[in-house]
Amino acid sequence: MSEASEAERVEGPELRRALRTVTLAWMFGVVWLSAASGSHFRVLARLLGFDNFAFGLLASLPFVATLGQLLAALAIERHGRLKRQFVVCGVAHRLLWLLVAAVPLVLPIPSHTAVVAVLAILTVSWFLQALAIPAWMTWMGALVPRRVRGRYFAARERYALAVQIAAVAAFGIATDAVYEPGSTEARPLVTWTIAGILALGAVLGAVDVLLFLRVPEVRPKGKRGAGDEANNEISPLGLAGRGLGRNDKAPGAPGAGGDEAVGLWRFVFEPLGDRVFRHYVLYAATLTFSMTVAGWFFWLNAIDNLGFSNLGTNVLFLIVSPLASVWAVGRWGSAVDRWGRRPVLMVCTAGASLCLVLWLLASRHMAAPAALVAGLDWAGTRAGGLVGHPEWFHVNASTPVMAYLVAGAACVLGGATWAGINLAQTGIVLGFADGSGQSRHVAASSVLIGTGGVLGGVVGGTLASAFSYLQDDPIRVGPFLWNNWHVTFAVAVVARLSTLAWLVHMPDPGAMSARSLVRYMGTNMYNGIVTRLFYSLRVFGWQQPVKRGETEEEEGEE
Structure with a gap:
């Protein structure tokens, strides 16, 4: 170029x-x-x-x-x-x-x-x-x-x-x-x-x-490429051949030209001296662990255990969650601007933990009301008829309707809360990129956080294999049924809740408390629900009674 x-x-x-x-x-x-x-x-x-x-x-x-x-x-x-x-x-x-x-x-x-x-x-x-x-x-x-x-x-x-x-x-x-x-x-x-x-x-x-x-x-x-024409053709893979570390010592100085491992160590671990960086990386690494320890087992559980179709599973994970994310991202953006990144991370992480609890409660043995099944079958049959296959969306008593509704609620909550988590994380990472170190801090955070993802995948696979006998003899409590995949869900819940400990002490200048954010959200939800519930009464002329003394006083003023 x-x-x-x-x-x-x-x-x-x-x-x-x-x-x-x-x-x-x-x-x-x-x-x-x-x-x-x-x-x-x-x-x-x-x-x-x-x-x-x-x-x-x-x-x-x-x-x-x-x-x-x-x-x-x-x-x-x-x-x-x-x-x-x-x-x-x-x-x-x-x-x-x-x-x-x-x-x-x-x-x-x-x-x-x-x-x-x-x-x-x-x-x-x-x-x-x-x-x-x-x-x-x-x-x-x-x-x-x-x-x-x-x-x-x-x-x-x-x-x-x-x-x-x-x-x-x-x-x-x-x-x-x-x-x-x-x-x-x-x-x-x-x-x-x-x-x-x-x-x-x-x-x-x-x-x-x-x-x-x-x-x-x-x-x-x-960023003009270090100013050397000799460096302009170096590729990432070429850097791998030369060694990952960056040695800034002058030629002939002690340790110059051969201390690449020390350079790599400094590249990755020096940013940990920053308290904000350290708390954020520990939080994000643990959060990533909680995500990958369950990983693909969400898909396996949805199809092989709960009995969802491939289309139904795709709709949950790849449509419902993104739609919830799109709906919530603007609201979380305003919350980050007003309350700060830490309270948004705390609230959204707690919500993402609840999402995992819902997956633990989803069971194909949960009975659905007959009227609900009949209504869904009527709608599904006609929807399938539009493409010439009414049987594709047929619903009967054996269809895991309640499990799908619980899983759908989990995906809505997960999509909405992960939108806030990703937004706040992006703000923190951009703060690293704008400061000293720039791409070094961003790359170091990615590598350290990725360590949590690697451990999560290995631990999740090991747990699912070790408890594989639960596939044939699952734990049953009423309508609930738990197998080896649910073991990984439970570990993910514990890991995700533990991340809150890192957030409590993470510096975030200008941030307000998570409690004030929760109070504000609760007030808005209450006002919105009450307004919608009683708006119809206002349409028919209902209004709050006025005391007689107040009425006479108003007439006297006129």
Whole structure:
């Protein structure tokens, strides 16, 4: 890329074109996201031979790959070529999913070889994504003006959500149409269908990244690539060959030229001397542990235990949760501005813990009112009739209606509270990026937080394997039934609640108390509910009685 095509600032029509391109690109990228994370991938993993421990490793892979962000940060500091780093690594990351799609077509399944092949391919893929993300974040931080950043990314997510809903529905319907649990005759058709979904996602995901070739490269002020032409061609992988540490000592000085391990240690652990950074990293690492310790077991529990369809499961995780997030993100943004990041994190983390409790209570043996079942069957049959398949949405007494409603409430609560968590976390990380150290602090936080994700995946897989006997002999209490996957949910609840201890003492200048935020939210909810309940009485002329003395006094004044 020539220097003429690089700029420190883009304005006017050129900026609007660039932002439209970024929005359009993510509308392709969200199809890849839906293809890479839907229930069909769970079906494919089962066909390949994944056991509980392998699913735990699968959940931990993106966090293992965060080590790549160290290389990415070093590469950005040395050569500063954001577009090249993002496009090359991003396209390779997405196209590797073509190999994942090919595994069940060229290797025997189920087999240990197929499982290892998929895990190895995804490890490389997530590592390449870790190299691309810091470059993209730095690039977008310089391109999108701060005054419109929040509104722009919120609008970008809304446009992409419409595409995501269509993709999730299409993938879920296609999987349900060919997949029959326990059937070996349908296996070839199922394999080809899911491989096609993954291949489509990989191609459209690559289109997402390639569209950024039309976006001008904008670098943050002061980041001109270290000023050396010799450094301008260093790639992240080239830095790996030279050593991860950064040695700033003069040639000939003690320890110069050979203390790379010490340089890496300082790169990662020096920021822990900052109290805010330390408390935030410990909070976020524990929170990430609570997320990955259950990981893919939410999907397994929803389909294999609760009896949800692939489409129904996709709707819960990939439509209901994002919709709740879109609804809540503006409200949490105002709360962060008014009360601060710490109280929002405390309230949202408590809500996300309650979300896990709801998953512990969801059971297919919970009875639903007959009138509710009949009403849903009537609506579902007619909805299915619109596409020529009324049986697709048939509901009867054996349908886990109450379990789905409880799981739906959990996804609504989870989507709403995770929106607040992500927003407050983004504010904290941007605070690190704006201060001294910039990309070093961001990369160090990603690596340290990723450690919690890795441990969560390994611990979750180990627990699910150790308690696998609960699949045949689950714990039963009334209508509730708990198996080995619920063990990981319980551990996640404990871990998530424990994160509040780190937040209590985390410095956040200017922040108000979490209690005042809860009181404000409760007052608003009460006022909103009461207003809606009694508004109809106002329509019919109801009003609060007035004392007789007050009435006579008013008449005298007239």
